[in-house]
Amino acid sequence: MVIEIWQIVGLGLIATFLSIILNEHKSNIAFLLTVFVGCVIFLFLVDQISAIIHMLQKIAIDANVNMIYLETILKIIGIAYIAEFGAQISKDAGQGAIASKIELGGKILILAMAIPILTAIIETVIGLIPSS
Known part of the structure; x- marks a missing residue:
């Protein structure tokens, strides 16, 4: 390395x-x-990224975690890196306004993808609260 x-x-x-x-x-x-x-x-870096993804999948399987959550988190990470890469290229070209829009788009897509995970967390917390 x-x-x-x-x-x-x-x-x-x-x-x-x-x-x-x-x-x-x-x-x-x-x-x-x-x-x-x-x-x-x-x-x-593609080989390193692939190795990280396979390691995370193995950990998720061993921990008996629903794969949909891992896939969603990996997609969110991918969106973050791709948006950052695109924004940096735009900044290098002197297009700061476009870079800001790329970053905004990435953040909105990340939020949209995170909603199912947030919903599951909220439902789990509500399920743990004792009903009176």
Whole structure:
């Protein structure tokens, strides 16, 4: 894992320096380089993400947790990361307003997906309260 972070940081720093140099003459190519390197870093991490998901699934099965909850939580995490990635790209392009809208969209989608989990938690708490 230590080697992977050095590779990611190295790639990021090289891209940063190239982007700074290109930004003076070809700002559109510098932006494309930034997006490309971001995607490469994400693709580099796909194996790690897959291993984390499989580990969480195994833990959920062993704990006898309903898989719908785990799937929902993983989708929420995915939405958060994707929205953050898109917002950062928009910010890099100088589009802060669009980045804010991407973040807002991600937050609303996360809230919408969390409602079934919140409902289950509230029903469980209400079920634990003794009726008089």
